[in-house]
Ligand SMILES: Nc1nc2c(ncn2[C@@H]2O[C@H](COP(=O)(O)OP(=O)(O)OP(=O)(O)O)[C@@H](O)[C@H]2O)c(=O)[nH]1
């Protein structure tokens with residue numbers, strides 16, 4: 001491929017990096033309603049009964065899962081089958097959970113996967129074999145991870161550090177995963193366990209291969225409770241000791257009804273609970289709330305090897321939501337990827353200020369979203385929180401500037417803080 005001399009940047013990045021509204025998973029949530037349903041319906045292919053699970057019990061569950069998935073696929077989706085489908089989905093989620101449980105206690109943890117969390121954030125590289133994950137790690141960090149043209153070059157978790165805007169971002173190179181990973185194929189289960197601990201997942205894809213790799217990987221992660229670029233369903237759910245099921249909603253529901261909610265709850269042997277829908281959620285989303293243990297994670301789809309495809313194809317991929325096109329081989333568009341990654345991490349930068357002085361804007365304290373004043377204290381000095389009297393905060397997290405706050409106050413991006421000791 002030859003890159004055009006006129007404005008390649010526009011083709012690579014049809015979105016301006018600052019356009020957080022359109023690319024950030026925290027934006028309005030418009031994308032979210034369409035995504036939930038149907039994903040399981042197509043999921044039948046992903047569950048292969050030939051999964052690497054040894055025990056007969058596990059095989060039994062796999063069979064049950066594939067049977068339910070077949071039935072869901074057979075069942076037409078309409079008003080009359082709504083309850084039936086809802087029940088099937090609840091059953092499916094239950095069996096999937098059972099399938100995953102035993103592995104936690106067994107010895108299948110896998111050597112080399114317990115990498116210590118370090119730095120300000122963690123990013124996991126997930127992808128099929130030989131898409132270029134290790135090449136990427138070696139390029140972006142000072143760590144070298146072996147890259148080669150054969151599959152499964154990487155067998156463990158290799159950590160590196162990206163230094164960007166004063167933050168240390170831990171980047172994890174992982175073995176390639178394949179279809180059936182969630183059922184234990186290859187090192188899939190260990191890889192997915194690491195992915196769950198990340199702040200952002202980079203799903204690396206080979207731009208020369210079809211779209212099917214993306215949907216296969218999404219399905220694998222979905223099936224173990226990882227929700228990509230979705231927010232937690234806004235449903236209040238509280239199991240109770242008695243009193244039956246009290247059901248309410250603050251919005252018009254088009255996908256769930258009281259009866260369906262009850263059916264699903266009964267499937268989980270829950271007969272007393274308070275349920276309040278604050279959003280028009282699907283049955284799948286409601287099941288996610290009951291099951292709990294779901295991880296809602298931002299994901300960047302990174303198409304590598306664009307040096308191998310046509311300009312038109314590059315342009316098409318670059319326009320997909322949550323997507324970035326790169327070439328590790330030709331070092332194309334890596335800066336833009338870093339900008340996007342920074343946005344998706346949505347780290348909070350806090351500036352400190354001494355009494356009577358201007359804030360120090362040269363040295364930000366970098367924290368995860370939702371960090372409190374106490375987190376800030378710990379970052380400055382280990383004993384500061386115990387000597388803390390109050391803090392003055394300027395910025396978007398307070399109503400007044402400055403405002404006197406306590407240790408539990410939640411900080412926001414670019415707030416300025418002055419800490420007053422006892
Ligand atoms: N043409 C081209 N080849 C690339 C690019 N990036 C990586 N490769 C090649 O792709 C092959 C696989 O790269 P790796 O980095 O080993 O891929 P991986 O995803 O870590 O593979 P596993 O560890 O086996 O899962 C190597 O031969 C790389 O040189 C790229 O941007 N363009």
Ligand SMILES: [K+]
Nearest residue numbers: 130148150153
């Ligand atoms: K490889």
Ligand SMILES: [Mg+2]
Nearest residue numbers: 133134153154
């Ligand atoms: Mg590798």
